[in-house]
Amino acid sequence: MNLSVSFTTGEPIYLQLREQIKNQILSGALPEGELLPSIRNLALTLKISVITTKRAYDELEQEGLVASVSGKGTYVSGSNKESIREIKYRQLEDRIKAIVVESRNIGLKPQEVVQLFNLFYGEENA
Known part of the structure; x- marks a missing residue:
């Protein structure tokens, strides 16, 4: 450590x-x-x-x-899987909120953000 x-x-x-x-x-x-x-x-x-x-x-x-x-x-802790998932979920929410703020600042529509998300999400699964 x-x-x-x-x-x-x-x-x-x-x-x-x-x-x-x-x-x-x-x-x-x-x-x-x-x-x-x-x-x-x-x-x-x-x-x-x-x-x-x-x-x-x-x-x-x-x-x-x-x-x-x-x-x-x-x-x-061996029983921390749910705690870790919850913490990571909250961290993800914070990053998504920041992306929403940034996308609004540059004038993107929600559909455009979803398209970007789907594009990158698809690349990760390929």
Whole structure:
């Protein structure tokens, strides 16, 4: 697992950590059942607070992406398929909203956007 934090961006460290782990889970880079580094080891490696690391892990657990097993560690959740699907669905909705805004800005009609979608969707299946 490749993680890094920036102390100069202004974004809270726990959010940086949470998003990086979340993205690796969603992309499949961290597969189901994968053991994450212990909170203490990760904090030591990244030179951050244990509390910061714990907060990131706790939020990932609330999202259903990881599960903590007392005395064993934190694992990429095996029951997260629906959570991952929901997160990816929301991300897709956000991208579609951006496309709608952009297409309106350049004066495309809905039918033209659908035609583009169908064209590219067909290319992916070919």
